[in-house]
Amino acid sequence: YGCNNFCTYCIVPYVRGRERSRSMSEVVQDVKTVLSEGYKEITLLGQNVDSYGNDLADGTNFASLLREIDKIEGKYRVRFMTSHPKDFNKDVVDVIASSTHICHNIHLPIQSGSDSILKRMNRKYTSSQYLDIVNYIRSKMPDVGITSDVMIGFPGETEEDFQRTMDLVGKVKYSNAFTFVYSPRKGTPAAAMEQIPAEVKKSRITRLVKLQNDITKSLSNEYIGGIYEVLVEDVNPKYIGTVCGRTDSGRLVTMPGTPDLIGSFVSVKITKSRSASLFGEIV
Known part of the structure; x- marks a missing residue:
């Protein structure tokens, strides 16, 4: 529950408070209960699942939680969302890659491919750090499906910033991406920044959506025959x-x-x- 990140466009930390982790035993028992009722797929939800356990005193983290859940016997799947690139780590990737039940499907929001915009967003990672994570994921799980959130029109975004986002999307080749136009949230720092004209946002989102649609279509064709x-x-x-x-x-x-x-x-x-x-x- 909650969030400690304070991205400048997001209201969540102000309305939901700080991060709070449930105990591992509690989560594992919930999974066992749901599976005993006949469900075949579980989704672990958190504002930032990779911060799981930071507020617990027993050393629990998200990788150890996934590892413990994967020990549960039966035929089932586990998915999770959402991850934060600044906290997503190799331990989590390694657990997923070696697991029996954790899906090779990772939602990893980039928001922007421009380092200057990421800094204005207070995302606390760079585009190169993000690409390093993606490359490690693919090295361990070649069949992985990576999805993302991509925002355009954030205050201060230049055409060069936008092109860097387009370049990153082209490099990563997301299975799918939730693309959207920035809109101000009252009470957030970004709402007080100088805004991008609506016509510029419209042009950029159209170009981004076309790029992602082309990538998704190309990747879909690779499944044919398998x-x-x-x-x-x-x-x-x-x-x-x-x-x-x-x-x-x-x-x-x-x-x-x-x-x-x-x-x-x-x-x-x-x-x-x-x-x-x-x-x-x-x-």
């Missing part, structure tokens, strides 16, 4: 007689199937892709 384990989550109302679910790396897959498949793991051969979505047949 066979992946999918956890069926629901029927797909867009296509009669189909169900949908996600791969370990977080990709949405639609396939022919009936509602009784919901909650089961199936192997799916990908036959086609459409932007961020994949389509296949159960094998």
Whole structure:
């Protein structure tokens, strides 16, 4: 709960207070309880999961929590969000890479590819430090799906700053990214800064969205012909007689199937892709 980071655009620390960690035993017991009720996927949520345990006196951290949860027997998956690049570390990557149940799917918000904008945001990392993290993740998990949050139009963002963001997005090649335009939050430092004109923001977000869509489409095509384990989550109302679910790396897959498949793991051969979505047949 809460946050200690005080990014200049964010109101969370002011309304939710400081970070507070639940005990490891409490979290592990919650996971066991949910799994005993038949659920197949757990998502660990935190404003900054990588700060987990900083306020505990027993040396617990996020890597040790993941390691303990992974020991629980059964067929299930674990995802988590959200990570902060300044706190995300190699220990967490190593635990995920060697685990049985932790998904190879990491949401790692960059916000901006410009160091000067990151500094104005009070993010406490640089673009090169971020890329170092990404490179380490990929070295340990080549099949990983990395997603991100990317903000444009932050106060003071120049065309050069924006281009650095575009360059970083092109280098990382996110599976998907939540792209959005900065808007002031009353009571935050950034709200008092000189704002970027709306027409400039509109132009930049259009260019960024196109770039990310092109990347997502290209990465989706690479799945065609492969066979992946999918956890069926629901029927797909867009296509009669189909169900949908996600791969370990977080990709949405639609396939022919009936509602009784919901909650089961199936192997799916990908036959086609459409932007961020994949389509296949159960094998």
